[in-house]
Structures are given as structure tokens and as C-alpha cells.
Amino acid sequence: MADAAGASCERCGQPIADGQLWRYVPVWSPAGGALGRAARRRMHVECIALMTVGHDFGVCSCTGWDTSAWESALELVKRMRDRPRFALGGKIDE
Ligand SMILES: [Zn+2]
Ligand SMILES: [Zn+2]
Numbered sequence: 001m002a003d004a005a006g007a008s009c010e011r012c013g014q015p016i017a018d019g020q021l022w023r024y025v026p027v028w029s030p031a032g033g034a035l036g037r038a039a040r041r042r043m044h045v046e047c048i049a050l051m052t053v054g055h056d057f058g059v060c061s062c063t064g065w066d067t068s069a070w071e072s073a074l075e076l077v078k079r080m081r082d083r084p085r086f087a088l089g090g091k092i093d094e
Pocket of ligand 2: 063
């Protein structure tokens with residue numbers, strides 16, 4: 001995954017630092033016709049977590065959080081750490 005060097009997260013817009021975890025996420029766009037077209041978006045794993053389990057931790061648009069903000073992702077990580085069984089990969093640094 002060396003091609004992430006110097007790149008930014010396509011969710012929060014923040015740079016992806018060396019050693020930070022990220023994944024490509026397929027995002028469906030209606031531009032490709034009836035079935036749509038999948039585009040790959042590079043995102044922090046924290047930002048992906050925010051999109052998927054943010055609601056369960058009270059960090060989502062329902063509770064007024066900006067789900068595309070890095071600050072929200074950090075708040076989610078903080079709340080996940082308080083519930084260790086949900087920790088990302090089980091190793092979030094203090
Ligand atoms: Zn991000
Ligand atoms: Zn919600």
C-alpha cells in the first residue's frame with residue numbers, strides 16, 4: 001500500500017500519515033448507467049468505521065456530528081477505546 005504516501009483520505013480530506021491504516025472503499029456512482037459504476041476511494045480505517053458503526057457510538061449525523069470530519073473519526077476512536085471489544089484491530093495506541 002505504498003501508493004498512499006503523500007495522499008489524502010477521500011472522506012475527511014486529511015493527509016494519510018506514514019503508518020496510518022487505510023483501505024480502498026468502493027463507492028457506487030449513478031454516472032455509469034443503470035447499475036452504476038464503482039470508484040475506489042482511499043479512506044482512513046477510522047473514517048470507514050465512522051461511516052459504518054458511528055451511529056452505534058453516538059457519533060453520526062443523528063447526533064449532529066459531521067461524518068466526513070477527521071475530528072469526528074477521532075471522537076469515535078476515543079469512544080471505541082472505552083468499549084475495547086470493538087477496538088479497531090484490537091490495538092489502538094494510548
Ligand atoms: Zn479520513
Ligand atoms: Zn445515526
